[in-house]
Amino acid sequence: xxxxxxxxxxxxPNLPESYIRPESERPRLSEVSECEDVPIIDLGSQDRTQIVxxxxxxxxxxxxxxxxxxxxxxxxxxxxxxxxxxxxxxPVEEKLKLYSEDPSKTMRLSTSFNVNKEKVHNxxxxxxxxxxxLDKYVPEWPSNPPSFKESVTKYCKVVRxxxxxxxxxxxxxxxxxxxxxxxxxxxxxxxxxxNYYPPCPEPELTYGLPGHxxxxxxxxxxxxLHVSGLQVLKDGKWVAISPHPQAFVIxxxxxxxxxxxxxxxxxxxxxxxxxxxPRLSVASFLCPNDExxxxxxxxxxxxxxxxxxxxxxxxxxxxxFWSRDLEQEHCxxxxxxx
Ligand code: OGA
Ligand code: NI
Numbered sequence: 001x002x003x004x005x006x007x008x009x010x011x012x013p014n015l016p017e018s019y020i021r022p023e024s025e026r027p028r029l030s031e032v033s034e035c036e037d038v039p040i041i042d043l044g045s046q047d048r049t050q051i052v053x054x055x056x057x058x059x060x061x062x063x064x065x066x067x068x069x070x071x072x073x074x075x076x077x078x079x080x081x082x083x084x085x086x087x088x089x090x091p092v093e094e095k096l097k098l099y100s101e102d103p104s105k106t107m108r109l110s111t112s113f114n115v116n117k118e119k120v121h122n123x124x125x126x127x128x129x130x131x132x133x134l135d136k137y138v139p140e141w142p143s144n145p146p147s148f149k150e151s152v153t154k155y156c157k158v159v160r161x162x163x164x165x166x167x168x169x170x171x172x173x174x175x176x177x178x179x180x181x182x183x184x185x186x187x188x189x190x191x192x193x194x195n196y197y198p199p200c201p202e203p204e205l206t207y208g209l210p211g212h213x214x215x216x217x218x219x220x221x222x223x224x225l226h227v228s229g230l231q232v233l234k235d236g237k238w239v240a241i242s243p244h245p246q247a248f249v250i251x252x253x254x255x256x257x258x259x260x261x262x263x264x265x266x267x268x269x270x271x272x273x274x275x276x277x278p279r280l281s282v283a284s285f286l287c288p289n290d291e292x293x294x295x296x297x298x299x300x301x302x303x304x305x306x307x308x309x310x311x312x313x314x315x316x317x318x319x320x321f322w323s324r325d326l327e328q329e330h331c332x333x334x335x336x337x338x
Pocket of ligand 2: 212213
């Protein structure tokens with residue numbers, strides 16, 4: 001391929017060889033149906049008990065849900081989308097200045113997932129940013145489009161508040177103190193992946209992102225309003241999650257699966273691509289502090305339940321995660337008690 005990124009203006013009449021999945025790993029798009037019963041939780045409700053109960057149920061049975069009336073203004077969501085589109089529309093030479101394949105970089109444009117570890121590539125470009133604390137990281141963010149820093153800063157602040165609030169509901173839904181998760185995870189990091197999936201000549205043969213779970217604690221996803229592509233694994237079947245205007249898709253990450261002793265599942269999800277339209281998504285990840293010691297919450301195992309996972313620091317987990325490909329055995333499996 002001529003350039004490192006897909007969003008280069010080059011038109012691909014065929015899918016390049018290095019993106020083609022073997023027959024048995026293909027998405028089989030015609031077999032995927034719409035998820036009819038995605039939990040949609042109204043965070044504007046006055047009934048806190050009900051919110052907590054709905055979130056608990058969604059976490060237990062789905063591992064993901066959507067939230068509406070979440071306090072993030074429509075304006076901030078639109079601005080985030082616009083500035084993200086603006087970024088990927090920049091001339092390729094401009095974007096390539098930010099290109100890196102090193103996952104330890106705190107700001108980089110990259111492509112696929114983990115180019116140096118994977119066998120088959122994925123039809124995605126992504127901009128990855130660290131977002132907390134803002135005054136530490138904003139200076140290294142792209143300064144083009146000119147409004148990038150301001151719009152993304154605004155967005156990051158409100159999304160963080162939303163995420164922390166959802167963690168309180170999740171704590172309570174597990175029967176833990178409201179601040180339990182917050183206290184265990186310490187001063188949480190916040191990362192962002194701005195995902196750009198260009199139109200793809202042969203969507204049946206590849207992925208934007210193959211099935212994976214998120215390695216962090218909680219993910220807040222802003223989906224493209226017009227183009228679908230997110231699918232989650234529900235009862236052994238892939239189902240499509242259509243964009244809901246004004247909603248965020250929330251999913252539990254590996255760390256909350258471990259903390260809940262497996263009661264809440266870090267959901268398997270993937271992004272598929274399509275022939276005609278580019279798709280954009282913005283994933284915000286709340287991540288435990290590097291030093292945070294993650295283990296199944298004591299109150300959940302006092303009854304003598306098996307303690308499924310051993311204690312580990314988040315730094316240890318994160319390093320392991322990025323040393324691998326998404327296709328291998330699930331990372332959390334490596335942290336089980338023997
Ligand atoms: C991710 C992710 C899904 C999407 O960035 O981890 O799962 O719809 N994105 O882009
Ligand atoms: Ni993900």
